[in-house]
Amino acid sequence: MKQKLKRVFQCQSCGFISPKWLGKCPDCGAWNSFVEETLMGGKHSQGFTDTESVSPLPISSIEINNSERISTHIGELDRVLGGGIVKGSLILIGGDPGIGKSTLLLQATNNIARKYGKVLYVSGEESSTQIKLRAERVGAISENILLLSETLVEKILNCASEIQLTALVIDSIQTVYTEEAISAPGSVSQIRESAVKFMNFAKSTGVPVFLIGHVTKEGAIAGPRVLEHLVDTVLYFEGDRGYAYRVLRSVKNRFGPTNEIGVFEMSSSGLIEVENPSLIFLSEHTQNSGSAITATVEGTRAILAEIQALVAPSNFGMPRRNFIGVDYQRVNLLVAVLEKRGRINLAGADIFVNVVGGLKITEPAMDLAVISAIVSSFRDIPLPEGLVIFGELGLSGEVRAISQPELRLKEASRIGMKEAIIPKSNFERLKESFHLKIQGVRSINELIEIIGNYS
Ligand code: TYD
Ligand code: MG
Helix, strand or coil: CCCCEEEEEEECCCCCEECCCCCECCCCCCECCEEEEEEECHHHHCHHHCCCCCCCCCHHHCCCCCCCCECCCCHHHHHHCCCCECCCCEEEEEECCCCCHHHHHHHHHHHHHHHCCCEEEEECCCCHHHHHHHHHHHCCCCCCEEEEECCEHHHHHHHHHCCCCCEEEEECCCCCECCCCCCCCCCHHHHHHHHHHHHHHHHHHCCCEEEEEECCCCCCCCCHHHHCCCCCEEEEEECCCCCCEEEEEEEEECCCCCCCEEEEEEECCEEEECCCHHHHHHCCCCCCCCEEEEEEEECCEEEEEEEEEEEEECCCCCCCEEEECCCHHHHHHHHHHHHHCCCCCCCCEEEEEEEHHHCCCCCHHHHHHHHHHHHHHHHCCCCCCCEEECCEECCCCEEECCCCHHHHHHHHHHHCCCEEEEEHHHHHCCCCCCCCEEEEECEHHHHHHHHHHCC
């Protein structure tokens, strides 16, 4: 059949299609993200003309192949995956360039290859020699690790189907292309078409496929975000390249909990699992003013983290506000509540907030710790040793209950904390004391008063 070609403009950030070039994507709001692409008509627009008949099955007759999972023998990775790799699943690992995606997958490949059998590692970015060099660094040399430097999807799949594979790794989805889409590798339609082919391969053979994808902040190169609905599991590798710590987060998982995190440390011989992240993030904690410890829940586990604040008189007309590792808008809001309800005048002050270790905290349970760190710095009152603080703050200065207080207190107690300040409503429902001196607070003013008493 002769295929119809259609020229369109497609947003490289979300995949929105427009017949004209647009400056701003009406769907995702990205600026300057439209690129001209050629879409294939024909095949996709056949609709009902496909005469091959299909028949539905009664749900009761469907057997669940209680898919035993493949372990990567990297505990933190297995947990983020929900207990290992499900056979036939398509897993996307996204992250900034240089964060350690290839390293992590090479290490996982090594473990799988040693335990289960052949793993094909396809690289479109690096030559086999480059991969071998990295493999030597992380100790991933095994007969069962097969390398392929190839970018054409059809060739990769031909090769993959001729080998009895345990897993397939594609590094990266931006560098491969399929003959069926005409646009350049890295464009949205190429990425999507290629991913569909890998998905079909995974589903039909039961071989799990890992796709590595780069995300850029500008979204100039097609982000792997267009793939999120297609794949079974989406993991994001985050962290600052300046720090050794890396956090692997599951944002979507058809086979396990989401928002689960795994913590790693980049060393000279690859990534090392951090089994006790609380200890790492608190390891350099000092008893100076402006530092507060909070307990945040990521997935199924609580982690203690240090929040630092520095409040200093501003030399400029426009005070500086710089917040790292926390939500900018959220902290601005907290500062406003602190000024209005807590009656602390911060108008002429520069405020800096940082979460130690490159960790990112997004949950509102960190509100009280951020407030405490700011007040502690502003008044120059160090908080006592072994104090953990968590709770959400409302706009009228009220402290709101948060989820899973027990999990947080348990972790705090395990790490050796002695005291906790938590929302009053959580406190009233607690069934255990966790060997901690716990105080419940109802409002921002009660919190400020407690901090004042530490001086
Ligand atoms: P890499 O896995 O290539 O990142 P990505 O695939 O996400 O682009 O790793 C990139 C960085 O990690 C690189 O700057 C070098 C560093 N690195 C180490 O520090 N130790 C190691 O053992 C390895 C293999 C890499
Ligand atoms: Mg890489």
